[in-house]
Structure formats: structure tokens, C-alpha cells
Amino acid sequence: MKLGHAIMALQAICGREINKFVRQRGRLFSALVRPALWLFVFAVGFQNVLGISIMEPYDTYIVYQVYIVPGLLGIILLFNGMQSSLAMVYDREMGLMRLLLTSPLPRWYLLLMKLIAGTVLSVIQAYAFLILCAIFQIELPWSGWFYALPALILGAMMLGAIGLALSVYIKQLENFAGTMNFVIFPMFFVSSALYPLWKLEDAGADILHLLAMYNPFTHVVQLIRFAFYGQFNSTSFGVVTFCLIVFFSLAVWGYDPQRGMTLRKGKPG
Amino acid sequence: MNQNNHSYKSSHPVLQVSSVSKSYGKRKALDEITMQINASEFVALLGPNGAGKTTLFQLLTGLFVADNGSIIIQDFDIRHHAVRALAGIGIVFQQATLDLDLTIGANLRLHTNLHGINKKESQNRIHKELERLDLIARINDTVRSLSGGNKRKVELARALLHQPGLLLMDEASIGLDPASRQSLVNYVRELCSDRNVAVLWATHLVDEVEHADKVVVLNHGKLLADTTPEQLINQTDTAGIHEAFLKLTNNKQENREISA
Numbered sequence: 001m002k003l004g005h006a007i008m009a010l011q012a013i014c015g016r017e018i019n020k021f022v023r024q025r026g027r028l029f030s031a032l033v034r035p036a037l038w039l040f041v042f043a044v045g046f047q048n049v050l051g052i053s054i055m056e057p058y059d060t061y062i063v064y065q066v067y068i069v070p071g072l073l074g075i076i077l078l079f080n081g082m083q084s085s086l087a088m089v090y091d092r093e094m095g096l097m098r099l100l101l102t103s104p105l106p107r108w109y110l111l112l113m114k115l116i117a118g119t120v121l122s123v124i125q126a127y128a129f130l131i132l133c134a135i136f137q138i139e140l141p142w143s144g145w146f147y148a149l150p151a152l153i154l155g156a157m158m159l160g161a162i163g164l165a166l167s168v169y170i171k172q173l174e175n176f177a178g179t180m181n182f183v184i185f186p187m188f189f190v191s192s193a194l195y196p197l198w199k200l201e202d203a204g205a206d207i208l209h210l211l212a213m214y215n216p217f218t219h220v221v222q223l224i225r226f227a228f229y230g231q232f233n234s235t236s237f238g239v240v241t242f243c244l245i246v247f248f249s250l251a252v253w254g255y256d257p258q259r260g261m262t263l264r265k266g267k268p269g
Numbered sequence: 270m271n272q273n274n275h276s277y278k279s280s281h282p283v284l285q286v287s288s289v290s291k292s293y294g295k296r297k298a299l300d301e302i303t304m305q306i307n308a309s310e311f312v313a314l315l316g317p318n319g320a321g322k323t324t325l326f327q328l329l330t331g332l333f334v335a336d337n338g339s340i341i342i343q344d345f346d347i348r349h350h351a352v353r354a355l356a357g358i359g360i361v362f363q364q365a366t367l368d369l370d371l372t373i374g375a376n377l378r379l380h381t382n383l384h385g386i387n388k389k390e391s392q393n394r395i396h397k398e399l400e401r402l403d404l405i406a407r408i409n410d411t412v413r414s415l416s417g418g419n420k421r422k423v424e425l426a427r428a429l430l431h432q433p434g435l436l437l438m439d440e441a442s443i444g445l446d447p448a449s450r451q452s453l454v455n456y457v458r459e460l461c462s463d464r465n466v467a468v469l470w471a472t473h474l475v476d477e478v479e480h481a482d483k484v485v486v487l488n489h490g491k492l493l494a495d496t497t498p499e500q501l502i503n504q505t506d507t508a509g510i511h512e513a514f515l516k517l518t519n520n521k522q523e524n525r526e527i528s529a
Contacts (some may be wrong), residue, residue: 008387009382100383102332
């Protein structure tokens with residue numbers, strides 16, 4: 001594979017995803033409504049119940065709306081990552097996936113292009129949400145907008161890789177509802193997105209605490225949270241990077257016609 | 270060979286399929302298939318539904334891998350050199366693979382980018398192909414607005430943009446009216462003589478294969494015939510391809526029932 005060819009193909013795939021995103025005008029709106037409801041309804045109602053004490057990376061007391069923002073950025077990345085898997089299933093059903101898979105490019109690179117394209121969209125939506133936060137005067141450090149970028153990219157890639165791996169196993173679009181119930185919601189609720197993990201420990205919910213500790217989404221949220229304050233959370237970085245490699249490898253394996261699950265999906269004809 | 274021009278000049282067959290088998294669980298979809306296609310040959314792959322045509326196409330396009338046997342496309346084994354082998358084939362799938370909301374031009378540019386064809390060359394080729402197919406005036410129309418026949422033409426144009434040596438047409442005429450079907454067959458037939466392209470045309474519509482250089486008949490995953498239309502008619506002692514095909518596939522069915 002030549003570098004020029006690789007770049008040209010990447011531009012084409014990213015361009016197509018962005019073009020689709022622009023065409024689907026309600027998509028940005030609906031991507032923002034979900035976290036906005038959490039921020040301006042849930043967080044406002046619960047700010048006194050879920051007050052946050054001083055804890056890393058914060059060096060002072062913060063209001064609940066500030067605490068919840070990294071978690072909501074995470075949910076934007078998570079939803080878009082899963083939506084990318086939905087797009088893969090749609091593309092497969094509509095035959096567009098065949099066009100990609102029969103292109104003269106290595107299979108891993110085709111999947112990487114899809115992952116990068118999804119990541120670009122995720123990050124665009126995350127920054128659109130940050131603009132919304134700024135408009136409603138949620139006090140976040142401006143420098144965090146810059147520091148959080150690598151964390152958002154890495155987090156979006158890892159969550160997108162989960163979506164890619166799932167798309168190997170999801171045969172029909174209808175199964176996306178199952179993804180919502182069994183992947184997105186558990187990952188979101190059993191994480192540090194809505195409350196710090198010590199609250200679970202204090203409540204004696206040891207199993208939930210353990211699950212949250214090992215939930216990759218927790219580490220995406222923590223990576224973003226720390227990055228916002230110019231701090232590097234090495235544990236979360238390690239977990240997110242490790243999970244990215246594992247899930248992307250699973251996706252490449254799944255889409256490999258010599259070894260993967262796609263072999264078992266074939267039907268005679 | 271030019272990076273973006275894969276028309277085949279070698280004396281070797283453009284496609285060589287040797288003892289290829291493929292099973293899905295206990296069901297054998299293809300059983301020891303051997304065939305070959307030379308440059309500028311129009312080969313019709315004929316078989317009833319479930320004969321194994323689609324499975325064969327999936328193996329030829331690298332979407333699946335054969336359980337055993339080998340598939341060599343323009344000197345590259347698709348199992349070991351999939352990228353190089355895929356660079357030399359153009360494919361029109363049975364199922365539409367165009368993005369309906371993109372324009373014709375955008376769909377074709379997506380393809381040329383995936384094949385690494387630079388912008389200027391891409392524009393030239395897109396214009397030439399669309400002119401040949403009388404679609405140049407509609408380059409900025411969305412694919413959704415096209416008729417079924419024109420959508421097929423766009424898919425054909427796309428399959429030819431990287432100048433492949435082998436064109437795979439997987440029941441590409443399905444859903445077209447008789448006139449559009451005939452026009453598509455004639456155009457593809459001309460490609461063989463004018464551009465030296467080898468064509469494998471899968472169909473279950475017998476009238477599309479009357480002027481083929483060779484007819485390959487598949488039934489229940491087995492190769493029943495690989496010969497010229499005239500020889501097929503002679504061998505089966507029938508009056509035409511349609512009867513020959515029916516006799517061949519029905520006999521096979523009867524034999525299967527007897528042996529069972």
C-alpha cells in the first residue's frame with residue numbers, strides 16, 4: 001500500500017462520513033440533546049444530593065454540573081462509537097460495505113479508516129457540546145479545551161473500536177436496540193460518569209464498584225476529566241490504549257475472511 | 270503494469286480457479302470447481318437459484334475464503350495476495366452498492382479514491398465512462414433520482430474506472446426491463462473486444478448467454494459444463510441453450526434423487 005493511496009482513501013472515507021453527518025441535519029441536534037438533558041435537568045435536580053467533595057483532579061469544591069461534563073463528553077463518544085457500528089451494519093445490509101471490503105486495500109486499513117472517520121465525528125460533537133456548556137456558563141478551564149483533545153481522540157477511538165468489534169456480531173439493524181440495553185446503558189451507569197466511584201464503595205456496592213473500576217468507559221471519562229485540568233492519568237491512559245488495541249484487533253479478526261466470524265455468516269447461493 | 274491500469278497483457282488466463290470447494294456447515298456450496306477465463310472472453314456462469322454462483326463470486330472477490338483449492342486472478346492468488354488480486358477486478362454486485370444520496374460523480378470519485386487514482390486522472394476516466402454510457406449530463410444528479418437501468422450503468426462505469434482486466438457481473442441484470450437488459454449485455458460484450466476485458470457474467474436468465482464465448486453451468490455446487498454454447502447444445506442433443514440448460518440441470522437433479 002502506497003502512502004498517497006492510503007491518504008486518498010482515508011480522505012474519501014472521512015469525507016463520506018462527514019458528508020453523511022451534514023446531510024442528516026437532526027443528528028447533531030439529537031447528539032446534543034441527550035447530554036444536555038443530563039446537564040440541565042438531571043444535574044440541576046441532583047446537585048444538592050450528589051455534592052462533590054475535593055478529589056483529584058479538582059483542587060477545590062466543584063458544582064455537580066462541572067463534575068458531570070467529562071462523563072457527558074464520554075457518552076457523546078460512546079453513542080457515536082455505537083452509531084458507527086450501526087452504520088457498518090447498515091452499510092453491510094445495503095451492500096456499501098462490500099464495495100469497501102473489495103477495495104484493493106488491506107482489511108485492517110479499511111477498518112482503521114472507518115474508525116478514524118467515526119472519531120472525527122465524535123470529536124466534532126464533543127466540542128459542539130463544550131460550546132453549549134460555555135454558552136450556559138458551566139465553569140470549565142479554557143485550557144482544558146486544548147488539553148482534552150488527545151483524550152477525546154483516544155477515547156473516541158477506543159469506544160469506536162468496541163462498536164467495530166460489535167458490528168461483526170450484529171447481523172441486523174434491529175439488533176441495535178440490544179446494543180443500547182446491554183452495552184451503552186450498563187457502560188454509562190456503571191462508571192464514574194455520573195458519580196465518583198468512592199460513592200459506590202461508601203454505599204457498600206462492592207460488586208458495582210469493582211465492575212466500574214474495570215469498565216473501560218470509566219477510564220475514558222477519567223482520562224478526559226484529568227486532561228481537562230492539565231493532568232495525565234496514566235492508569236486510565238494505559239487501560240484505554242490497551243482496550244483500543246484489543247477491540248480493534250477483534251474487529252480485524254472478525255472481518256478477516258480467512259479466520260473471522262464473517263466466514264460463518266455466509267450462505268450458499 | 271501501470272498502478273491504476275490493470276488490463277491484462279500476460280498469456281496466462283486472467284482467472285484460474287482450481288479445485289475450489291466451499292462448505293457452510295455440512296452443506297457443500299461449491300464442490301471441486303475448476304475453470305478459467307482468458308483475456309477478452311465473455312464467459313456466462315449459468316445456474317439456477319442456489320447453484321453456488323453467489324458463493325463463487327464471494328470467493329472471487331475475497332469476501333470469503335475457499336476451504337481448499339486456489340483462485341488466481343491475473344497471476345495473484347487471492348488467498349495470499351488479496352490486495353493485488355482485487356486491484357485487477359471490477360465488480361458489479363447483484364445488490365446495489367451505490368450511496369443513493371450522493372451524486373453520480375461523488376459515488377465514482379469515492380471509488381477512484383479507494384483505488385488510489387489521482388484527481389486529474391479520476392476526472393478524465395469518470396467523464397469518459399459516463400460519456401460512453403450516455404450519463405454525462407447527469408453527473409451531478411443524486412443516484413436516488415436514477416432509474417434502475419441507469420443505476421446499473423453507474424455501477425458498471427464504476428467497475429471499469431480502475432481499468433480492470435477481469436469484470437465480474439453478479440446477476441447484474443436483475444430488475445431491469447428486457448430492453449435495458451439487452452443493452453447492458455451488448456455493452457459488456459463490446460468491452461471484451463474493445464478493451465480486452467475478460468467478463469464473468471453470472472445469471473440464471475438463459476437468453477443473456479446465447480452469444481457468450483463460453484458457458485459454465487453450475488448446479489448444487491457442482492460444475493456441470495464448461496464449454497461453448499454450440500458444444501453445449503450438441504452435447505445435450507437439444508435445440509437451444511435454454512433446453513440444454515434445463516436438460517442438464519434436470520438430469521442432474523434426477524441423478525441426485527436416484528443416488529440418494
